[in-house]
Amino acid sequence: xxxxxxxxxxxxxxxxxxxxxxxxxxxxxxxxxxxxxxxxxxxxxxxxxxxxxxxxxxxxxxxxxxxxxxxxxxxxxxxxxxxxxxxxxxxxxxxxxxxxxxxxxxxxxxxxxx
Amino acid sequence: xxxxxxxxxxxxxxxxxxxxxxxxxxxxxxxxxxxxxxxxxxxxxxxxxxxxxxxxxxxxxxxxxxxxxxxxxxxxxxxxxxxxxxxxxxxxxxxxxxxxxxxxxxxxxxxx
Numbered sequence: 001x002x003x004x005x006x007x008x009x010x011x012x013x014x015x016x017x018x019x020x021x022x023x024x025x026x027x028x029x030x031x032x033x034x035x036x037x038x039x040x041x042x043x044x045x046x047x048x049x050x051x052x053x054x055x056x057x058x059x060x061x062x063x064x065x066x067x068x069x070x071x072x073x074x075x076x077x078x079x080x081x082x083x084x085x086x087x088x089x090x091x092x093x094x095x096x097x098x099x100x101x102x103x104x105x106x107x108x109x110x111x112x113x114x
Numbered sequence: 115x116x117x118x119x120x121x122x123x124x125x126x127x128x129x130x131x132x133x134x135x136x137x138x139x140x141x142x143x144x145x146x147x148x149x150x151x152x153x154x155x156x157x158x159x160x161x162x163x164x165x166x167x168x169x170x171x172x173x174x175x176x177x178x179x180x181x182x183x184x185x186x187x188x189x190x191x192x193x194x195x196x197x198x199x200x201x202x203x204x205x206x207x208x209x210x211x212x213x214x215x216x217x218x219x220x221x222x223x224x225x226x
Contacts, residue, residue: 043118100162
């Protein structure tokens, strides 16, 4: 069966520090991968989307970047964190491309910027 | 931009009662999905309904879609304490082949 792992589960970082969040999927090949951010009391905002290794689509211009160095690995990064980067970051995958595909989520990383 | 908007924002019921949550959206869609999120966890896909479908069932879940009113409802029958969670609708807008737009969610509390 397929599983998705995100780490760390929680992270507290000072303003201006770098960031690296990792997401890996097991049990499937060539998944579509997504990074979302969820602010308190709000819905999910799609940040990045990837259909394959090295292929990243950015949805929202911001202080973050994403990379996909391996088929089932998706990394969210920042060189200098801002206070506004605080939030709950969720990684998800789907088997096929398409808005009719169920997305399967990891358990997220709670990021607090001090 | 926010596409789906759930209503109510919060709902509190007793175990055994039915829970109905609504979702309204603004632009034409290809399909609509419902997800559940337990506190501090990721989202779990519940059900998908396509724009040419009016109703769909899955266990204790019943989803309806009215494209003329641009709205959907999720009914959970015979609720249990374990159904306590936030519920989100996610729309797949026409013209987008991958993107889902999520609403802000309804927080459902089922009291034992």
